[in-house]
Amino acid sequence: MSIQSLIENKVQAALSPVHLEVINESYMHRVAPGSETHFKLVVVSEQFEGQRLLARHRALNTLLAEELAGGVHALALHTLTPAEWQRAQACRTVPTVVVRAACRADHACHPPSGYSRTSRRESLRFAMRPKHN
Numbered sequence: 001m002s003i004q005s006l007i008e009n010k011v012q013a014a015l016s017p018v019h020l021e022v023i024n025e026s027y028m029h030r031v032a033p034g035s036e037t038h039f040k041l042v043v044v045s046e047q048f049e050g051q052r053l054l055a056r057h058r059a060l061n062t063l064l065a066e067e068l069a070g071g072v073h074a075l076a077l078h079t080l081t082p083a084e085w086q087r088a089q090a091c092r093t094v095p096t097v098v099v100r101a102a103c104r105a106d107h108a109c110h111p112p113s114g115y116s117r118t119s120r121r122e123s124l125r126f127a128m129r130p131k132h133n
Contacts, residue, residue: 003036003071007064011043014063018082019044025076040076044085053079 001009008022021042026035041060048056056079061068068075080088 003067004039007039007041007067007072010063011041011060015043015045015047015059017043017045019085025074029074037071037073038076039072039074040078042078042080044080044082046082048079048081 004024023040025038029038031037057077
C-alpha cells in the first residue's frame with residue numbers, strides 16, 4: 001500500500017472528514033521520481049469545531065506520527081471545519097487548492113472597493129525597493 005493511501009485511510013478512519021485531499025507534492029522537490037516524501041493534506045471535519053489551528057495540526061501529527069518518523073519528510077496541513085470550508089469555497093477567485101481557512105472580509109479575495117490587486121502588488125513592489133543614497 002502506498003504512503004498516500006495509508007495516510008488517506010488513517011485520516012478517513014480517525015476524523016470522518018467531509019472533504020479530504022491527500023496531494024503528493026514530492027515531484028516539486030529534489031527526490032527520486034515516484035517518491036512519497038512531501039504531502040499536502042486538506043482535511044475538512046466536524047471534529048475540528050471549537051479547536052484552534054494548533055490543536056488540529058497536533059491531532060494530525062499524532063495520527064501520522066509513524067509516517068512522519070518514516071519516509072514522510074514534509075506535511076503541509078490545511079485543516080478546516082465545514083463552515084470554514086464553505087467560506088473558502090465562496091472565495092474561489094484565488095486560484096489555489098485551498099483558500100485561506102479564515103477567509104475574512106479583509107482577505108485578498110475581498111479587496112476594498114476601488115482597490116485592485118494590481119495596485120496593491122505595485123505598492124508592495126515600490127515599498128520593497130532598496131533605497132539608494
